[in-house]
Amino acid sequence: MNSFKHGASVSDFYDALETREPHLREQALLAALPAQVAHAQRGSPAMAETLRGVDAASITSRAALAALPVTRKHELLARQQAQRARDPFGGFSAIGWRGLHAAGGARRVFQSPGPIYEPEGAAPDYWRMARAIHAAGFRAGDLVHNSFSYHLTPAGSMMETGAHALGCTVFAGGIGNTELQLQAMSELRPHGYIGTPSFLKIALEKAAEQDLALPSLTKALVSGEAFPPSLREWLRARGIEAYQCYATADLGLVAYETPAREGLVLDEGVLVEIVRPGTGDPVPEGEVGEVVVTTFNPDYPLIRFGTGDLSAVLPGPCPSGRTNTRIRGWLGRADQTTKVRGMFVHPGQVAEIARRHAEVRRARLVVSGEMANDRMTLRIEVEGSPEGLAQRVAETIRDVTKLRGEVELAPPGALPNDGKVIEDARSYR
Numbered sequence: 001m002n003s004f005k006h007g008a009s010v011s012d013f014y015d016a017l018e019t020r021e022p023h024l025r026e027q028a029l030l031a032a033l034p035a036q037v038a039h040a041q042r043g044s045p046a047m048a049e050t051l052r053g054v055d056a057a058s059i060t061s062r063a064a065l066a067a068l069p070v071t072r073k074h075e076l077l078a079r080q081q082a083q084r085a086r087d088p089f090g091g092f093s094a095i096g097w098r099g100l101h102a103a104g105g106a107r108r109v110f111q112s113p114g115p116i117y118e119p120e121g122a123a124p125d126y127w128r129m130a131r132a133i134h135a136a137g138f139r140a141g142d143l144v145h146n147s148f149s150y151h152l153t154p155a156g157s158m159m160e161t162g163a164h165a166l167g168c169t170v171f172a173g174g175i176g177n178t179e180l181q182l183q184a185m186s187e188l189r190p191h192g193y194i195g196t197p198s199f200l201k202i203a204l205e206k207a208a209e210q211d212l213a214l215p216s217l218t219k220a221l222v223s224g225e226a227f228p229p230s231l232r233e234w235l236r237a238r239g240i241e242a243y244q245c246y247a248t249a250d251l252g253l254v255a256y257e258t259p260a261r262e263g264l265v266l267d268e269g270v271l272v273e274i275v276r277p278g279t280g281d282p283v284p285e286g287e288v289g290e291v292v293v294t295t296f297n298p299d300y301p302l303i304r305f306g307t308g309d310l311s312a313v314l315p316g317p318c319p320s321g322r323t324n325t326r327i328r329g330w331l332g333r334a335d336q337t338t339k340v341r342g343m344f345v346h347p348g349q350v351a352e353i354a355r356r357h358a359e360v361r362r363a364r365l366v367v368s369g370e371m372a373n374d375r376m377t378l379r380i381e382v383e384g385s386p387e388g389l390a391q392r393v394a395e396t397i398r399d400v401t402k403l404r405g406e407v408e409l410a411p412p413g414a415l416p417n418d419g420k421v422i423e424d425a426r427s428y429r
Contacts, residue, residue: 012259014134017268018322025324029271032296033059037068040301043094045087045101046079047071047303062282065304066273070280070292072306073250074335077114088117095119095299105299110154110249118154118249121299127154128269129162132245132256135265136221138192140167145185145217147173147195147203148224154249155224159194162253175199178206189216197222197231197242204238215239223247226330246330248307250300251293255327260319263326270295272325273304274313277334277421278347280304288312288419290334291327308334310419336422340367340374345401347421353378353396359386360393364415365405368425376405381412 013019020028038056040047050069059065080090087100088109095105096119108120120126138144144163150156150172160170171188173181173195182203184190193200200220207214220235220242227244235242245256246264254272255264266272273282274289283289291307310333314326337346345365354363361381369375378397382389390407397405 012321014131018131018265018324020323022317022323022325025268030060030062033065033271033294036294036296036298036301037303039094039298040303043102043298044301045091046076047092047301049091051303062273065271065294066275066280066282068280068304070275070304070306071302072335073116073308076250076305077116080114080116089119092302093119093300095121108154108157110157111152112154112249116249119300120154120157121297123299125162125165126297126299127158127161127247127252128267129158129245129247129253130165131162131267132243132247132253133159133162133166133168133194133221135256135258136192136243136245137219137241138163138166138168138221142166142168142191143188144168144170145173145181145188145190145193145195146170147175147181147193147199149175151175158247158249158252159221163194178203182207182210182212185214185217186212191216192219192221193217193240194221196224197227197235197244198225200235200240200242201231204235204240219243221245244329246309246327250302250305251295251307252297254291254293254307255329258318258320258322262319263314264329265318265320265322265326266324268324269297272327274311274327275306276351277310277336277419278349279351281351285313286315286417288328288331288417290419306334310334312417312419331419334419336420336424338367338422338424340376340401340403343401343403345376345403345422349400350378350421353393353400354380356396357389357393359383359389361412362415364420365422366425367422374426376401376403377408378405379408379410379415381410381415383412385409 034056037059041051083090096102106119107122110118146159148155148159163170223245243257247253253267255266271294273292275292276283277290291309291311293305295302310331311327317323350365354360359382364379366377393407
């Protein structure tokens with residue numbers, strides 16, 4: 001039976017997928033996994049190398065998926081840089097143009113900072129943004145003022161193709177040119193805005209200075225920046241209900257806000273895990289970790305792609321009636337690599353130290369002192385005070401990091417739930 005909030009109607013949802021029973025959604029995602037893994041092995045040389053020896057037919061559970069390697073953005077960039085001469089996608093794309101291993105299928109190609117190149121295929125709503133735009137209140141026939149960039153990066157196209165899938169008309173505002181964009185808002189009278197929250201604020205402040213009324217602008221979908229509650233209320237006071245979404249150029253839509261305003265609901269077209277930073281190990285529900293996404297996009301089949309972003313799963317269903325898992329939104333970056341006494345220490349090394357001692361439940365490396373006088377303390381959660389454990393762990397610290405470190409035992413639950421594996425608490429005065 002579908003779960004609808006009190007007073008909700010079918011039109012509140014983009015499609016019936018949003019209100020599926022959770023176990024049916026999970027069954028569908030897991031049923032699609034083997035074919036997508038096999039497709040990635042066939043169509044993406046980079047994924048074929050990463051998944052060498054993997055029996056795709058056996059990847060039918062989250063546990064089986066969690067045993068596969070995580071590919072992180074810095075690895076994707078490094079592979080692209082190494083293969084620029086023969087494949088600017090570094091072997092990750094299953095589509096391309098004449099001269100690449102995939103001789104066709106790419107409609108556009110974009111360049112994100114790095115630079116990292118991303119393909120766009122021919123599928124309607126290629127980035128699956130329509131769902132988030134719909135949740136923000138946009139409907140067929142609306143005029144959308146899209147102020148995301150149409151230059152180099154895919155953000156403008158991501159939002160435009162999603163708006164078109166809803167049946168909206170789009171004004172291609174792009175970035176900058178505030179005066180001209182304000183003129184267009186005044187004369188075209190768009191129903192809503194899509195872009196960064198900061199530019200919307202700038203535009204509204206400029207409009208107020210010019211005594212320019214924008215009464216048609218009543219809704220917005222924002223992304224690309226933090227969207228604090230204070231700014232949401234600032235916009236609401238000016239007649240605009242704004243919602244946020246979480247998307248990347250590699251994956252498209254990952255999660256989106258609903259009128260419930262309680263976290264972000266996962267998109268229906270991705271399988272999301274939250275893993276301990278520096279590892280591929282899923283964390284318990286509610287614990288902060290890195291967002292790792294498997295996409296079912298056949299053109300860019302990323303399996304266990306580490307976004308580098310921190311978040312956590314929220315318990316229970318969304319009050320809006322959508323039944324997919326919710327996450328807390330962006331909580332920081334997972335790559336906490338820190339230089340200590342001239343040596344880089346990585347989250348993966350902290351995980352390796354903990355892995356070598358079964359008694360350790362969680363670990364957090366605190367780097368304190370002043371620059372050039374660093375002190376490392378590994379705080380570990382354990383039951384009781386196992387004899388000799390601190391000394392054994394200290395030896396492992398030196399073995400793994402080549403640096404000396406102190407060890408502090410803490411009871412289960414004592415470490416903060418903020419996703420930090422390495423905390424830089426040094427004074428930089």
